[in-house]
Amino acid sequence: MGPGELELRVERFKEACRQAGLKLTLQRLEIFREVASTMAHPDAETVFHGVRARLPMVSLDTVYRTLWTLTDLGLLSTLGPRHERARFDANLSPHHHYVCIRCGQAKDFQSADLDAVRLPESIAGFGTVIGAHVEVRGVCAQCAANGKALVLDT
Amino acid sequence: MGPGELELRVERFKEACRQAGLKLTLQRLEIFREVASTMAHPDAETVFHGVRARLPMVSLDTVYRTLWTLTDLGLLSTLGPRHERARFDANLSPHHHYVCIRCGQAKDFQSADLDAVRLPESIAGFGTVIGAHVEVRGVCAQCAANGKALVLDT
DNA sequence: CTGACTGCAAAGGGTTTGCAGTGCT
DNA sequence: AGCACTGCAAACCCTTTGCAGTCAG
Numbered sequence: 001m002g003p004g005e006l007e008l009r010v011e012r013f014k015e016a017c018r019q020a021g022l023k024l025t026l027q028r029l030e031i032f033r034e035v036a037s038t039m040a041h042p043d044a045e046t047v048f049h050g051v052r053a054r055l056p057m058v059s060l061d062t063v064y065r066t067l068w069t070l071t072d073l074g075l076l077s078t079l080g081p082r083h084e085r086a087r088f089d090a091n092l093s094p095h096h097h098y099v100c101i102r103c104g105q106a107k108d109f110q111s112a113d114l115d116a117v118r119l120p121e122s123i124a125g126f127g128t129v130i131g132a133h134v135e136v137r138g139v140c141a142q143c144a145a146n147g148k149a150l151v152l153d154t
Numbered sequence: 155m156g157p158g159e160l161e162l163r164v165e166r167f168k169e170a171c172r173q174a175g176l177k178l179t180l181q182r183l184e185i186f187r188e189v190a191s192t193m194a195h196p197d198a199e200t201v202f203h204g205v206r207a208r209l210p211m212v213s214l215d216t217v218y219r220t221l222w223t224l225t226d227l228g229l230l231s232t233l234g235p236r237h238e239r240a241r242f243d244a245n246l247s248p249h250h251h252y253v254c255i256r257c258g259q260a261k262d263f264q265s266a267d268l269d270a271v272r273l274p275e276s277i278a279g280f281g282t283v284i285g286a287h288v289e290v291r292g293v294c295a296q297c298a299a300n301g302k303a304l305v306l307d308t
Numbered sequence: 309c310t311g312a313c314t315g316c317a318a319a320g321g322g323t324t325t326g327c328a329g330t331g332c333t
Numbered sequence: 334a335g336c337a338c339t340g341c342a343a344a345c346c347c348t349t350t351g352c353a354g355t356c357a358g
Contacts, residue, residue: 057314
């Protein structure tokens with residue numbers, strides 16, 4: 001993250017709140033800043049502790065609410081499927097996943113191109129590599145057909 | 155999944171149990187068969203219902219225990235981080251993740267090569283595509299250094 | 309001012325664990 | 334026969350929700 005990047009993100013955030021008609025509260029600002037200022041992809045509780053250092057009175061449920069609100073707004077994204085629980089897979093051969101962000105269903109696909117891509121050197125610095133696969137996100141045909149509201153359903 | 159693939163997986167499963175010194179119970183066999191016979195990446199409860207149709211007396215907690223046991227054995231894998239809760243990310247520009255299977259920490263990395271790869275046509279049949287990124291799994295340097303037992307820690 | 313937002317506390321739901329009985333090897 | 338495995342039920346933990354007071358616009 002380059003210098004000034006955090007401020008840039010915060011400004012974008014303020015503008016997006018205005019556009020979405022969300023009130024710009026201190027809690028929201030600090031919760032966003034907490035996520036935006038780290039590369040560690042924190043979970044709700046971690047964000048909570050970080051924000052608490054500056055706003056001792058914030059509550060954990062506000063953190064949860066805010067995090068999902070901002071995610072729905074498109075200002076944050078989540079690592080891994082949205083609200084999902086663990087899903088299991090017995091297919092041990094190399095393959096990739098298409099995951100529907102609405103219903104959580106995942107479909108496999110193969111791609112020689114993807115399997116062949118070499119990972120950057122920098123990875124080695126992180127640790128050992130056990131495997132790699134592509135995760136494609138979208139809205140599956142079924143969910144699109146059901147055509148419910150964009151947000152709010154599982 | 156080709157014909158006979160299921161039987162192949164089941165045989166590999168039996169052999170692996172023998173090697174690992176795990177008792178080959180009917181519950182284990184059916185739970186594995188349930189996951190191995192579908193491409194739907196079921197969660198614990200879905201597996202539970204499927205197995206129950208054939209073994210009405212299995213309990214949900216056995217399904218959970220078995221699923222994680224088989225995952226630790228390497229006979230199953232999970233979609234998304236291991237036991238993890240949702241993690242949030244304020245980095246909206248295209249990037250990829252290196253995820254430690256032990257501690258769950260995720261690190262970002264960039265790769266022009268990866269960004270450039272074209273997805274196979276078949277994807278279009280699944281639904282719309284919102285985004286795609288690579289998820290690399292491994293054991294991070296810190297966890298490797300701590301050198302705890304391979305299984306069982308968060 | 310007024311409706312949206314927060315904090316509190318309690319409910320909710322999925323997952324894990326302790327224990328005693330069962331069954332595989 | 335011995336010990337791992339299962340089923341049961343309670344415990345656990347994270348997450349969500351209802352409500353009343355508060356605050357941004």
